[in-house]
Structures are given as structure tokens and as C-alpha cells.
Amino acid sequence: MRLSVKAPAKINLSLDVLYKRPDGYHEVQMVMTTIDLADRIELVALPEEDAIRIVSQNRFVPDDCRNLAYQAAKLLKETFSIRQGVAISITKHIPVAAGLAGGSSDAAATLRGLNKLWQLGLTIDELAELGAKIGSDVAFCVYGGTALATGRGEIITPIASPPPCWVVLAKPPIGVSTAEVYRNLQLEHVSHPDVDAMVRAIERQDYTAICQLVGNVLEEVTLKKYPEVAHIKEQMKRFGADAVLMSGSGPTVFGLIEHDSRMQRVYNGLRGFCDQVFAVRLLGERHSLD
Ligand SMILES: C[C@@](CO)(OP(=O)(O)O)[C@H](O)COP(=O)(O)OP(=O)(O)OC[C@H]1O[C@@H](n2ccc(N)nc2=O)[C@H](O)[C@@H]1O
């Protein structure tokens, strides 16, 4: 049996860090939303072989137990004593180590897919709870759509999706370590975005307010280390994006744009000096288990 599952990227419209916790993680408050830039996960049952195989053509993607999709399959196998194997093919479209949760989304898609393939009958809440054991962003990726994420990012409260718009993404050729960015964050020096106001602006579908309220406390850390990220931000503003922000720990910068012609201008302008540029739509729908 074979199954194909879509694994979309996320962006953080608002990302605040409240404090460092005794367990080493940071307490966060984020508004996250999925976008139409996705990896494709193919799951093939290996009934004769009790192994997890990862297949990927992308040289930045580990093909062993470091792969988050591998960890998702292993977690399900161990928790439910599954005695059969699976081959997981990952076709990457989401840039790696980019602040777009590509690995987390691959893990979440693997959880949703194996729930079907192995007929486990788990609810989406149960899958999200398992996902949180793999990484802080995995629970959100299990649900998709738009949500307020709190705790270390694993406590998910679904909210309405923002009004439809274009998202132009530009990723400079650097990979960022999330752990390092959190480690270098100096909370006494940051200005905090108003996450609650962002949630309210989304709930009332107020595009102008959403654009005014975007903010990410991790920006300062990554921009300081990589001035090219600040440069991309400036260019995206100059070409006319309605709002510009770095996603997650970076280095990907995204711009929100309402009108098609403006999107084309921003996209073409950025392609002049950045290799990885994408123009996609927000994905309104949450994932269902059907
Ligand atoms: C910054 C964010 C924003 O959505 O995304 P990315 O930039 O990675 O996409 C997330 O908080 C990243 O989530 P994720 O990438 O799943 O992190 P994890 O694997 O759980 O943790 C990686 C490391 O980041 C640090 N970490 C992560 C989450 C958190 N709330 N506090 C932390 O301090 C810890 O040092 C941890 O060891």
C-alpha cells in the first residue's frame, strides 16, 4: 500500500518570546499560518521488512534517524508496537533550515499518513500530542491552518485564517540554527510584538492592521549575524510589499501583498539578487484526517 501526503511550510506572522524556562526552552507566543509551499511525502508499506527507510534527493536532508520524518515513524512504531516497516520518500520544495518548519511539517505529514496506512485510528489531537515529542513546531504542523501557539510552541489554539493574499518568500543562501538563535536572544533588549492584537486583527479580517502588527523578536539576532537578511527586508519593502518580516529563526524573509501586479513586481525585483524566491498563497484550510 502507498500513500502521498502534502507537507506545507509555515510562516510566523507574530513571534514573541516571554522568558527562558527552567527546562532550557523559551516560553513563546506566536501566530502561525500554513502557506502553499509544500514538500511531498510518499509512504510505502514494507510488510516484509521491519525497518524505516528514508529516501530523499536533497543533500541537506539526513536519511537516517536525524530525519524528523524518521523520528515520527519510529515514535508511532514504538508507541503502538507496529511490527512492519515503511519507506518514506521526501520530495523537498521547502528550503532547509530556513525558518519555514520544513522538517517539522514532514514529520507531521508522516504522522497523519501513517495513522492511515497502519490504521491506528488516532484523532488529530492525539497526533499533535505525539508530534510535540519530536519538536516544538510539529504539533502546529499536524493541524495546519492558522493558530496561536503558546508554551514552547506546542500548545495550539486554532484561529480564523487571515484574509487571502500573496506571500513572497526570499531565502538567502545561509542556513540558520534555531537553537543558536534562541541562545543569542537578549530579552532585555527586544521590543515585543502585540500578539493578542494580531489575533484580533485576523479574527476581524483586517488586512491593514495585520500588516501593521507583524513582528518577530528573533529577527534582531539573525539580522545582526547576517546583514544580507536585513538587506532582503529593505529590498522587499522598496519593491512595495505591504508587510515584511523574517519567518521564525530565519533566514527566510516573507512579504505580504494584496494585489497581483504588486506581487509580480516584488517577485521579479527580488529574483535579481536572490536565488530562492517563491510567490505563494496563504493556505486557509486546516488538515483533516479523511
Ligand atoms: C523558531 C521557530 C518558530 O516557529 O521555528 P523555526 O525557525 O525553527 O522554523 C520554533 O520556535 C522552533 O521550533 P522547532 O524548530 O520545532 O524547535 P525544537 O526542535 O523544539 O528546538 C530546537 C532548539 O531551539 C530552542 N528552542 C525551541 C523552541 C522554544 N520554544 N524554545 C527554545 O529555546 C531549544 O534550544 C531547542 O533545543
Ligand SMILES: Nc1ncnc2c1ncn2[C@@H]1O[C@H](COP(=O)(O)OP(=O)(O)O)[C@@H](O)[C@H]1O
Ligand atoms: N525532513 C527534513 N527536512 C529538512 N530538514 C530536516 C528534516 N529532518 C531533519 N532535518 C534537519 O533539521 C534541520 C532544520 O531544518 P528545517 O525543519 O528545514 O528548518 P527550520 O527548523 O528552520 O524550520 C536541518 O538542518 C536538517 O538537518
